[in-house]
Amino acid sequence: MDRTSAQDVMRCDLCETAVVQMHCDTCLVNLCTACVGKHMISDQSINHKVVPFETRKSIPIYPGCVSHAKEQCEMYCKQCDIPVCLSCLASKQHIGHELSKVLQVVDEKKDIIMKEKKELDESICPTYQEIASDVKNRMSQLEKEYGDLSTAITKHGEDWHREIDKLVKKLKAEVDEMKNTQLQTLQKHLDEINKTMSDIKDEIDSMETATDTNDLSNLLRVTSNASRYRNLPHKIFPSLPKFIPGRQQGEELGKLFGVLSSSSLTSDQHGYSMKTPQKSPEAGSSPPVKQLLDEPESVTTIDTVYSGILGGLYNVACLSDEEIWTSGTDNAMKLYSINQGSLLKSITTKSGNNPYDIAVTKSGDLVYTDYIDRTVNIVKNEKIEEVIRLQKWRPRGVCSTTSGDLLVIMDSNDNKQTKVVRYSGSTETQTIQFDDKGKPLYSYGPFYRYITENRNLDICVSDSEAKAVVVVNQAGKLRFRYTGHTLALKNKPFDPQGITTDSQGHILIANYNNDCVHMTDQDGQFLRYIECRLSVPYGLCTDTNDNLFVAQYGDRQVKKIKYLK
Template identity: 40%
Template sequence: MDPHNRAQDVLRCDLCEENVVQMHCDTCLVKLCKTCVGDHISSDEREDHKVVRFQFRKCIPVYPTCALHDSKRCEMHCQQCTVPICFICATSEKHVGHRFRKIVDIFDEKKREFEKKIKDIQENIRVKHADQASKMEKRIADIEKEFTILLDTVSKHGEELKREIDQIVKEMQSEIKSIRKNHMELLTTRKTEVQQNLTEIDKEVSSLKERLDSNDINKVFHFTPNNKIYKSLSDDPVLTMPVFSTKRIDSVQLREMFGTLSDIVTKPTAITKVRLMETPLMVHRIATGYSHLYGVAFLDRIRIWATGDAQQIKLFDVNDNSIKKSIDTKLSGEKLVSVTIEGDLLYTEKGGRTIHIVKREQSEKLINLQGWRIQGFCVTSAGDLLVVMTSVSDYDRETRVVRYHGREEKEIIQFESKEKPFYSVGPNQKCICENRNFDICVADRDACAVVVVRQDTKLRFRYEGNPSSLRKTEFKPKGITTDSLSNILVSDLGNGCVHVVDQNGKFLTFIDCPRVQPWGLCVGLDNYLCVADYASGDVIKIWFLQ
């Protein structure tokens, strides 16, 4: 039986719970059938039972019996002692000077309060919970549909490949099903919570109605509705659909080249929404074997490229710190590294003119500049290449950012306005990255600033450090990267920390790196920050988002 519609059911005898109600005891407020009247009266002969036909039942308040005077009813309420009292108690020394109220007045006030609570629950709280339950039902259906499409896409891509990748297809489907299960469990759990709340709300309404219809003062007087606990609704779980990105098959790394699922957030916002931690934690160090470490770049979730004061660029597993691969560049100076969206390594020498790409263990030239030297570069989310370069000429020197698509030059980003350049001219490296909102972010060490330019090549802001918090030297940015919240992270070598600013240039916090000289930076898919420690040659893995 639906508690919400209980009033529509036939009333049954309170004693036998089977026969239809015909009589009513006005003394005990008990519903009776004719058969049970005798049993009820004989059950307590001390009471003066007033049994009448149900339709003629009276609505006379049943006052509580005085705890001190058995034969007296408590018709007053002592405001100081907050207890019901009879007339004899009211005239006793115990209550001299106390203020009294008629208990029936408080009884009526309580009933009016219950009426308001019932209205609030039925017209507001229950409606909201019912809407959310409906919303969860629709979201579950939508998620199921989207995952079905995603699974079909993976299957079609797998069918186009050779027999040796069948096992990889199964593994990818297993990952998707696991994520789908996680999504469904979160949504189903939330739906169950909402439905449980609805059940409790219905019970609360039923209980309030029972007391609203009751003349039992004890029953009404000592009951307090719990509307407040149902007023606030938890936020819906944030579910990000993974995106399947296909890759060209490589016979050496089939699993890696088959494709990847995008990073996902599957936890309820109210509990684990991704945010900056108040106190970031150093998780562990990766010993690279370099005396000095310059740059780091994630290949995937667990592997990271590192470059230092040697010709070799090394690939490490961030979990077990083991070396997976080493590339001999034949370059002895400081090297800059990045990774294409296909997973190919890019590298160049700082101040050099050539960007190399490593495919199938072989290095080849991707871009070769004339009249310009490379100061920094990065790969964009669209697969383009952004290169910071400074002119070779000692006269009329310039710095600019050039966007390449493959080997083709697409765009030059150089001037804020006529003859007013974005970037300084100087010998230092200028690290660059693309933010998630497609801003171009350059750590301009010679200008002591981070220069952020919008996708339409308009200046968004310049960040020149946080003067109130500088502890040793002026702000001279070195490495730069971004996170999943579109925050910009900049290494401050002289002050041993990483500055974190939002996408609009507002300073958020420092990530202190004690006894570390932070150089290059990168953030992985699991939201861990990896810092190249120039002094020790180690990669420092930091947990800074939760």
């Protein structure tokens, strides 16, 4: 009979017929009672420890001494970092050294291994799985966007005569070459991540094997390598080329038809963050669902001070759940304590101009736009650094995205164009200006516009001149326009100003005319008004607990409002 069959019972390792009843913890041999004596005399130089099969591995096997044959080490010299036997101790080689029992050292090492195994199992490995999924998604998105690019080239080519077909093929071949180059880079990146994940799983298996044995020598030889995996790989951002149709005549045919801009791949060392283990399987990756309060309630009010002819407050941005940045009708950006209402810090713009909009980055740095100076600036350790300088455009609203990019909405110098531009650092990576029919997404002219990003990565723009909120997806495709609720308060036109979102994907819009805040879901469906005796609401932001902060222009107060349970 096959002794390894699942239908068979375990047999003695010596006679291979009788059922196992005993076990030698020293030799790791299964025995029947009849074979115990035979095994004991098979090698009398070994101290055989035979125990009932059910209690196997209950007796620790101490490491053998390298200096004294056949002696076991029950103590451990921490100074020499080796196990020692009684003869070693008697030889006075370890006088004055700190000694511990081997079992105690093993228990400490087992705790370290189990903690490292838990980190690998619950944090590092899931993080690499998420990174692999992210790279796959980027590759899929890259395929789609390159497909869109090829389609655009094809449509443009349909308007031309047959003699330009060869040029169309040439440009599409360049697109394919760029795409393949970037996909190969991402595939190599993915292969490296998968290899690391395989190494992590091998590490976990090795740790499980080590901690499941009673052979203390093997356990002591285990080396924990979790630290080598804590430095996560760089995050790669593909930059697509742009197809620029040619419009000027008198040029050679290739320039008339259009050319491709160059593509690129950028890498961000801090693009990924370690996944925090969930406390329970039900927790998931999505934030917990919160219900609306029956009636929103004002929690506290912070008084601010702004000078100028009108002396008003425009913007508010949460630094933390205890502090907020504000800006208004002078050139100072001021940090206030929420609980105490006191002014903590004031920073003057580099140019002396009033900031148009403010935002706080993931790392806690303040960002502001200078419309007159045509710059976007960041404040680090109270020092102002110019991040972006525009030539033919002027920045208005700004926000910091979950990926660490900056989204800036800007107007052309002649006030006849408006667009949204995504920046990674100071590098432009995306432009959003037209819909699928080539029509402008945003109104133009000297009017206020603010911007934010929703949790589903939609880009939401508050367009005051258009009396609308324009929402596009991450790729810049129009999703919907929100033009206010039919039962408008006070029967005044919808006049959107500040805009923000929360953990639930709600979009909150300050309605300047009607002294209220509109709340919609992530698809633009109206949910409710938030009034709370607001007075000319302008800037908005939310903290990590989904409290809403409203900057009131007229009375220069910031109201903290609770609207979710």
